[in-house]
Amino acid sequence: xxxxxxxxxxxxxxxxxxxxxxxxxxxxxxLGLPGFLTxxxxxxxxxxxxxxxxxxxxxxxxxxxxxxxxxxxxxxxxSVAWYLQLLNTGTSDGLAFLYVLAxxxxxGLLNGFLVAYADVPAIFVTLATGSFVFGYVRSQLITQxxxxxxxxxxxxxxxxxxxxxxxxxxxxxxGLAFLVFLFLRYTKWGRFIYFAGDNPVAARNxxxxxxxxxxxxxxxxxxxxxxxxxxxxxxxxxxNTRIVNSTLLYDIVLVAVIGGIGLSGGRGGVRNVLxxxxxxxxxxxxxxxxxIPLLYQNLIKAAxxxxxxxxxxxxxxRDEQTAQQGDI
Amino acid sequence: MKLLRTLMAAATALxxxxxxxxxxxxxxxxxxxxAKALNGKRVMLVPLAMGFDLAQGWAHYLKKEVEAWGGTFxxxxxxxxxxxxxxxxxxAIASDTRPDVxxxxxxxxxxxxxxxxxxxxxxxxxLLVDNPANFPADAFVGSDWDKLGQLEAEAxxxxxxxxxxxKIGLVQGxxxxxxxxxxxxGIMKVLEKHPDFQVVAKPDSNWDxxxxxxxxxxxxxxxxxxxxxxxxxxxxxxxxxxxxxxAKLDGKVFLVTxxxxxxxxxxxxxxxxxxxxxxxxxxxxxxxxxxAIIKFLLQSGQPAGTSHTxxxxxxxxxxxxxxxPDSCWDLKALQAEAAAK
Numbered sequence: 001x002x003x004x005x006x007x008x009x010x011x012x013x014x015x016x017x018x019x020x021x022x023x024x025x026x027x028x029x030x031l032g033l034p035g036f037l038t039x040x041x042x043x044x045x046x047x048x049x050x051x052x053x054x055x056x057x058x059x060x061x062x063x064x065x066x067x068x069x070x071x072x073x074x075x076x077x078x079s080v081a082w083y084l085q086l087l088n089t090g091t092s093d094g095l096a097f098l099y100v101l102a103x104x105x106x107x108g109l110l111n112g113f114l115v116a117y118a119d120v121p122a123i124f125v126t127l128a129t130g131s132f133v134f135g136y137v138r139s140q141l142i143t144q145x146x147x148x149x150x151x152x153x154x155x156x157x158x159x160x161x162x163x164x165x166x167x168x169x170x171x172x173x174x175g176l177a178f179l180v181f182l183f184l185r186y187t188k189w190g191r192f193i194y195f196a197g198d199n200p201v202a203a204r205n206x207x208x209x210x211x212x213x214x215x216x217x218x219x220x221x222x223x224x225x226x227x228x229x230x231x232x233x234x235x236x237x238x239x240n241t242r243i244v245n246s247t248l249l250y251d252i253v254l255v256a257v258i259g260g261i262g263l264s265g266g267r268g269g270v271r272n273v274l275x276x277x278x279x280x281x282x283x284x285x286x287x288x289x290x291x292i293p294l295l296y297q298n299l300i301k302a303a304x305x306x307x308x309x310x311x312x313x314x315x316x317x318r319d320e321q322t323a324q325q326g327d328i
Numbered sequence: 329m330k331l332l333r334t335l336m337a338a339a340t341a342l343x344x345x346x347x348x349x350x351x352x353x354x355x356x357x358x359x360x361x362x363a364k365a366l367n368g369k370r371v372m373l374v375p376l377a378m379g380f381d382l383a384q385g386w387a388h389y390l391k392k393e394v395e396a397w398g399g400t401f402x403x404x405x406x407x408x409x410x411x412x413x414x415x416x417x418x419x420a421i422a423s424d425t426r427p428d429v430x431x432x433x434x435x436x437x438x439x440x441x442x443x444x445x446x447x448x449x450x451x452x453x454x455l456l457v458d459n460p461a462n463f464p465a466d467a468f469v470g471s472d473w474d475k476l477g478q479l480e481a482e483a484x485x486x487x488x489x490x491x492x493x494x495k496i497g498l499v500q501g502x503x504x505x506x507x508x509x510x511x512x513x514g515i516m517k518v519l520e521k522h523p524d525f526q527v528v529a530k531p532d533s534n535w536d537x538x539x540x541x542x543x544x545x546x547x548x549x550x551x552x553x554x555x556x557x558x559x560x561x562x563x564x565x566x567x568x569x570x571x572x573x574x575a576k577l578d579g580k581v582f583l584v585t586x587x588x589x590x591x592x593x594x595x596x597x598x599x600x601x602x603x604x605x606x607x608x609x610x611x612x613x614x615x616x617x618x619x620a621i622i623k624f625l626l627q628s629g630q631p632a633g634t635s636h637t638x639x640x641x642x643x644x645x646x647x648x649x650x651x652x653p654d655s656c657w658d659l660k661a662l663q664a665e666a667a668a669k
Binding site: 034035038040044047048051138143144145146148159160167232235236238241242243245246284285288289291293294295 | 384407409502529530531532534535537542547549563566567570659663
């Protein structure tokens with residue numbers, strides 16, 4: 001696959017397979033399910049995966065640089081929960097937001113520093129900081145699992161914003177996707193991420209500031225998580241920190257990986273996230289319309305993921321390079 | 329004779345006084361027996377998590393009573409993780425300070441059955457609260473979820489009215505938790521008696537508000553003429569209400585849910601029209617029931633696992649029209665009260 005442009009159909013890769021499955025599902029649902037192919041439903045599909053997609057964009061940037069951020073969901077829920085708690089206890093909006101921004105920045109920096117300079121594997125660092133963020137905020141800063149948005153606050157109003165009857169998070173998702181695309185594709189630092197992800201030692205030898213860039217990626221991921229959290233609170237008028245225990249984190253990795261962003265780094269882009277999100281969105285929507293119970297939904301989701309990974313393994317066998325580097 | 333009679337009367341009076349007088353002077357034996365049975369006893373609450381209204385309300389009311397009779401009250405916070413709850417129960421049974429009464433909020437029908445049996449074998453009374461389980465606990469205190477589902481269905485039918493589409497949507501919890509399964513059964517029982525009403529969709533929310541919003545959005549697009557939705561918990565019904573709001577169907581879809589009767593979670597939302605009806609658990613009374621059964625068990629002298637009592641809390645579907653100032657309890661006020669101490 002070339003880095004941009006269309007998938008190379010002659011050499012079918014995971015992205016191509018998943019895209020094909022998504023198209024097939026879409027066609028089948030459009031033919032078989034009444035009410036699937038309506039403008040409202042299509043908007044609902046995109047909206048249902050917007051927050052997931054936004055988080056997956058942040059995750060994609062980290063994974064391409066051969067890392068992983070398992071603290072994303074904790075940062076998303078806990079930063080916003082703390083923000084709303086501060087507002088509910090009478091802290092002024094500006095000050096509260098400043099605190100939260102500083103907190104999110106600090107966690108991003110901590111993640112990046114530990115991975116880049118202390119050389120601790122990303123999977124352990126972010127697993128630990130995620131638990132820390134959840135535990136600290138839940139026990140010290142907020143009193144309830146669910147924190148409501150104060151009435152009339154801009155976060156509540158944000159949830160009601162519509163352009164052409166399309167909810168605001170769809171535009172935020174689209175906008176962020178475009179920004180990340182520009183960043184990865186056309187900026188020097190964006191291109192460096194691929195170099196660093198593909199071969200960190202070589203990247204460093206040619207003079208790429210590998211370590212500061214690592215830190216930057218985790219900070220970016222943390223900020224993306226904050227945006228996702230604000231959008232969630234905007235739509236539901238509250239944030240429930242229970243989401244940290246849910247399968248959301250795995251769904252984020254699923255969206256990125258199923259779209260074809262290799263966990264070994266250096267491969268993939270925004271398009272992979274969009275393909276992965278499209279598949280999950282169409283799948284969940286169709287299953288909800290058919291009224292399939294949740295247990296079977298999870299089973300079907302898992303079966304499709306397994307199928308895609310197996311087919312990818314057959315079509316693209318692991319080469320010498322991957323064997324040497326290993327996945328994360 | 330007259331003298332004799334007088335003497336006898338005097339003697340009788342004296343005798344009566346003599347017999348009765350000490351019992352006036354001696355204490356009522358109740359308090360002493362009560363204190364002997366209860367003093368220093370340990371009560372532990374293991375809810376699904378400590379971070380939500382029900383658990384915090386129970387803990388507040390239980391602590392107040394238990395500490396008043398000289399016992400120790402503790403909680404454990406598994407934070408929605410079944411394993412963590414199992415660990416907490418295991419540790420509690422094995423510790424030197426084994427609780428005399430264990431109050432368990434079961435995550436599903438079976439997970440803790442073996443542990444609860446162990447606890448009873450060790451001599452700890454086991455109370456199940458809110459969620460039933462496949463285990464003969466010393467007592468179950470909580471909702472009759474089947475009945476609760478019936479009340480929800482009746483509220484939904486009433487909310488729809490006779491001239492409506494008579495289409496009802498359900499947002500279930502999951503397919504493992506007894507509260508979800510029994511609620512569904514109860515709803516279907518009522519709907520069987522009203523064959524003109526039909527359930528058009530019954531997705532699961534997995535108790536998550538975002539999922540509830542997404543499935544409700546889809547449901548409303550497929551069936552825009554739904555007249556009522558029953559969401560199985562107020563913890564995720566905020567999602568269903570967001571979907572109704574987004575679809576601009578406020579006031580057209582009668583949203584029914586159930587909850588612990590907390591002010592911000594239930595009553596405020598009935599006032600602003602988010603919910604049409606909430607089947608509320610009277611939490612103070614439910615906690616009172618627990619307190620009463622704890623006191624009974626500790627004084628009974630019976631070994632743990634002897635009796636199996638079901639104490640169902642009185643449930644009522646509350647709408648905006650029948651809201652009263654005391655319909656809800658206020659978590660913020662309880663927290664302020666606790667903080668002030």
